[in-house]
Amino acid sequence: MTIQWYPGHMEKAKRQVTEQLKRVDAAVELVDARIPFSSRNPMLDNILQDKPRIVVLTKSDMADPDVSAQWLRFYEQQGAEALTLNALQSKGAKPVVDKAEKVTAPIFDKMKRKGIRPRAIRAMILGIPNVGKSTVINRLVGKKTAKTGDKPGITKAQQWLKVGNKMELLDTPGILWPKFEDQMVGYRLAATGAIKDERLDMEDIALYLTGLLKERYPSALMERYRLEELPADDRALFIEIGKKRGCLQAGGYVDEEQCAALILREFRDGKLGRLSLETPADHEEKKEPDDSSKSGGPSDINSRDEETGP
Known part of the structure; x- marks a missing residue:
């Protein structure tokens, strides 16, 4: 079975992210701690380019802690700033804010040298559908601001949210990418609920x-x-x-x-x-080469919904 789900509103969300990028200092990229590789959208590298980035492994309470530790070491070796986050029991926004201050320090040092008055860090929060973004935002903001749910596609529009007096977050809808080159990525996304069950x-x-x-x-x-x-x-x-x-x-x-x-x-x-x-x-x-198309399994699911939703 070939798995794909890229409804029309995701293309719209991708354009909005690109347009808003110049307004933020950094990106907070959320990935599912159970599938940190498969839940990273490869398009973000091209979209974000050299924008400072923090990788947050969400749902860490559901993932194998030993494997999560391996992933943190992996990101560290890649020179990336990463942390795990249990959105339901996390001790507030401090770990994320601390990382944000670290990756944006060069930007604010430059502003200081130019005599520009200090302001809150502006960050864009990104992730695939059902990665736990709304739950994380509610934890960071300290109140129930974003809708939460166990189905992909809850967030449909962008909104700015304040995280104390040190950070402002731009929430964005979850975005997948048009084609999974490795079908095992599609299976892992489907198993964790990142793709609508109705398409599978x-x-x-x-x-x-x-x-x-x-x-x-x-x-x-x-x-x-x-x-x-x-x-x-x-x-x-x-x-x-x-x-x-x-x-x-x-x-x-x-x-x-x-x-x-x-x-x-x-x-x-x-x-x-x-x-x-x-x-x-x-x-x-x-x-190994992907030979799933030869398996004789169910018919392909290669959906590009034309919904444009808000």
């Missing part, structure tokens, strides 16, 4: 997820679904989970649609524990 073959995504978790976190599957052993075949594992959780239809057959929805919901809700779907090592290895 949920059973295919759930099969991918259970196969990956069987390889990396077998004990999490065994404990959650009370399995004494894990079948070698991914589909057999999927069916066994359906039986254990009572996802049955007439005749005792597993309702695969219901089973897929259950697996994805429990993963997204953190019911299987703190899990990460990729490590820095995954993306340092040489990728």
